Amino acid sequence: MPTITIKNIGPIKEVEEISLNKINVFMGPQSSGKSTIAKIISFCAWVEKDVATNQSLSEYQENKTHFRERLESFHKIKGYFKSNSYIHYQSEVVDIVWKNEECSISWVNKYAYKRSKIAYIPSERNMVILPEARKSEFGNTNIRSFLFDWFEARKKYSNENTMSILNLGVNYYYIEGTEEDHIRGNNNDAEYDILLSNASSGLQSITPLIAMIEYLTKWIYNEDTISFEQDERKQRVNTSLIIEKVLKPYYDKDIFSTTDLRTFAKSFSEKLHEREEKAAKYFEDYKAISDSLFTTKNSQFIIEEPEQNLFPETQRDLVYYFLQKCLNKEGSRLTLTTHSPYVLYALNNCMMADLVSDKMVEDELSNLKCNQSSINPTDVSIYEIREGQVKGTIQGEDGLISDNYFDQKMKDLMDDFYSMLNHYE
Numbered sequence: 001m002p003t004i005t006i007k008n009i010g011p012i013k014e015v016e017e018i019s020l021n022k023i024n025v026f027m028g029p030q031s032s033g034k035s036t037i038a039k040i041i042s043f044c045a046w047v048e049k050d051v052a053t054n055q056s057l058s059e060y061q062e063n064k065t066h067f068r069e070r071l072e073s074f075h076k077i078k079g080y081f082k083s084n085s086y087i088h089y090q091s092e093v094v095d096i097v098w099k100n101e102e103c104s105i106s107w108v109n110k111y112a113y114k115r116s117k118i119a120y121i122p123s124e125r126n127m128v129i130l131p132e133a134r135k136s137e138f139g140n141t142n143i144r145s146f147l148f149d150w151f152e153a154r155k156k157y158s159n160e161n162t163m164s165i166l167n168l169g170v171n172y173y174y175i176e177g178t179e180e181d182h183i184r185g186n187n188n189d190a191e192y193d194i195l196l197s198n199a200s201s202g203l204q205s206i207t208p209l210i211a212m213i214e215y216l217t218k219w220i221y222n223e224d225t226i227s228f229e230q231d232e233r234k235q236r237v238n239t240s241l242i243i244e245k246v247l248k249p250y251y252d253k254d255i256f257s258t259t260d261l262r263t264f265a266k267s268f269s270e271k272l273h274e275r276e277e278k279a280a281k282y283f284e285d286y287k288a289i290s291d292s293l294f295t296t297k298n299s300q301f302i303i304e305e306p307e308q309n310l311f312p313e314t315q316r317d318l319v320y321y322f323l324q325k326c327l328n329k330e331g332s333r334l335t336l337t338t339h340s341p342y343v344l345y346a347l348n349n350c351m352m353a354d355l356v357s358d359k360m361v362e363d364e365l366s367n368l369k370c371n372q373s374s375i376n377p378t379d380v381s382i383y384e385i386r387e388g389q390v391k392g393t394i395q396g397e398d399g400l401i402s403d404n405y406f407d408q409k410m411k412d413l414m415d416d417f418y419s420m421l422n423h424y425e
Contacts, residue, residue, distance in 0.1 A: 002091035004044065009087070010036045010080035013388035017088070021381040022327055024335040027344065027394070028385030034337035035123070035304055037390070039075035039142075041335060042120045042302040044089035044096055047105075052093055052113035053230075053293050055237045057105050064102035075120075075142055111245075111289050114297040114331055119216050122146055123304040126204040129181055129196045150208055153215035154181065165203065165210055166317050172196065172207050183207070201309040206318065209306065216299045217325045234294050238286075245286040246279070298331035307340035316369070319346035323373035341409060344382065346370070348401045351377040355398065 006015040011033040018024075020041065026034045047067065051057050060066050072078040087098040093113045097104045120142045127143075128150045154174040157163045162171035162184065170185035181196035183203055196207060306322070307315045326334045336343065353374035357365060365371050377399020383390045384405070394405045 002045075002089065004041055004090075005086065005088040006037060006040055007084070007086040008082050009040070009085045010077060011388050012036050012385075012390075015390040016392075018381065018383070018390070020333065020335075022333055022379040023323075023347070023375065023381070024333070025344070025347065025380070025382040026335075026337045026385060026390070027339065027382065029339055032385040033388060034339075034385060036077065036080065037385075038302050038304065038335055038337050039077060039120070040071070040087060041089075042118060042142075042300070043071045043075060044087070045116065045300050046118045047096060048089075048091055048094050048113065049116060049118060051105070052110065053115065053233060053237065055110060055240060055293075057094075057107070060103055060105045064104075067096070067098060067103035067105075068101075074140060074145075114292045115295060116331070117216055117220055117296055117299040119149070119212065119299055119301050120145065121209060121212055121301065121303045123308060125208045125212075126201070126308070128208050129204050146212075149212060149215065153211045153219070156215065156219055157211070163211060163214065165207060166314065166321060168203075168314065170203065172211065181207075202311065202314065205308045206310060206314070209303070209318075210321075213301070213322070213325050216301070217328055220296055220299070221329075230294075234290075237293065238290050241286050241290055245289060246282040249282050298329040298333075299326070300333045300335075301326050302335045304337050305339070306336060307338060307343055312342045315340055315342040316346040316349075319343055320350065320370050320373040323350055323375055327375075341406070344401055345406075347375075347380065347382070350375045351380060351400055355400075 001019040001021065003017050003019050004015070005017040006012050008014075011031060015037060024041075026037050028034050047060070051060065068081055072081070081101075083101060085098065085101075087096070089096040090108065092108055093110065095106050095108055122142050124143055125146060128147050155176060157173045159173050159175065159182075162173040164171050165183075168185075170183050173182050173184065174180070175182065182193055183196050183199045184191070184193045186192065196204060199207075301322075303322075306318055310318065322334060322336075326332060338344070349370045350373045353368060353370050354376050357374060377395070380395075380399065381393050382395055382401060383392070384394050394402055396402045
């Protein structure tokens with residue numbers, strides 16, 4: 001598992017080294033630093049992807065402040081860094097350290113990367129449904145990135161091929177050419193069809209979120225295309241990979257200069273069938289690495305406040321939906337920021353289902369709303385931010401959320417009520 005440590009950035013005083021699990025949840029009040037943590041995790045994963053698919057660290061090694069500048073700009077956290085700010089991200093691919101106001105980066109294993117789609121879904125997601133969004137200038141930010149993904153995702157749905165929004169009894173579709181997003185449903189048996197921009201705040205929040213999850217768990221793997229710029233990168237990196245993983249091992253010595261190898265690489269691969277098994281094995285190794293670097297294998301979801309504008313039962317169903325969808329590829333990861341206890345309750349249900357499912361009869365299991373969303377508690381890490389610090393999970397030894405946590409939160413909420421209760425007649 002990748003690990004991350006964060007100190008003295010924005011409202012965050014210290015996040016002790018934590019391992020990034022399949023599911024990571026950061027719980028805390030407004031302005032506590034939840035999004036700061038999520039943004040740093042997202043950005044470090046993106047840098048890992050950037051250097052791995054370039055097979056080069058030079059951009060970050062030559063400009064020691066490039067890491068901070070891009071993070072500040074993309075995630076809109078300018079002014080968060082201090083002279084003693086510290087980040088340490090380590091995976092099986094790369095080791096990144098921000099310390100003393102500069103970045104150091106090194107390989108752990110440059111060939112171990114498996115290409116991910118890094119999907120940061122911001123809390124401002126509902127603004128993408130406004131007609132003006134396409135005309136707005138957002139610069140190179142997470143909102144712009146999400147907006148472009150939304151433009152692709154919504155093309156998958158039409159009047160004839162609608163998208164169901166959980167179990168809310170409504171469907172979404174997009175009319176290409178008109179730039180109109182629609183919600184179709186019924187209310188007291190009266191059918192309606194309205195613009196998404198005129199729908200409830202809850203539907204405006206959840207519709208782009210569901211559309212993006214569907215896109216990133218289904219369509220992106222079926223239509224894994226790359227841009228012209230990415231194709232140029234792929235060709236350049238593949239040439240270098242053939243040199244490093246095929247030609248040099250095959251000849252067992254440096255008999256060519258790098259220039260000679262580049263011109264020789266193409267003809268060597270074309271005549272591979274004429275060469276012995278040894279060369280073929282090296283070529284298979286090269287193809288496996290190239291495929292991992294340039295074919296999307298999984299998705300990394302970083303979602304801010306999924307509960308936004310949603311009724312408690314819908315929050316619950318959304319969490320169940322996440323667990324059914326977001327982890328369907330090996331290596332996929334889900335990171336949530338939240339201040340909703342209902343999100344935690346729902347996740348706790350899914351962990352409990354995993355612990356007790358083998359003890360329940362089939363009828364009991366089928367009646368559980370979380371039946372299809374069970375998750376091993378060892379795959380879940382839930383953290384609470386207190387006074388700018390994250391020092392460990394709020395889970396017990398069995399992985400479930402500690403009873404004391406829920407009890408304390410309820411007590412905090414009810415303190416005033418209990419103090420007045422003795423005076424109520």
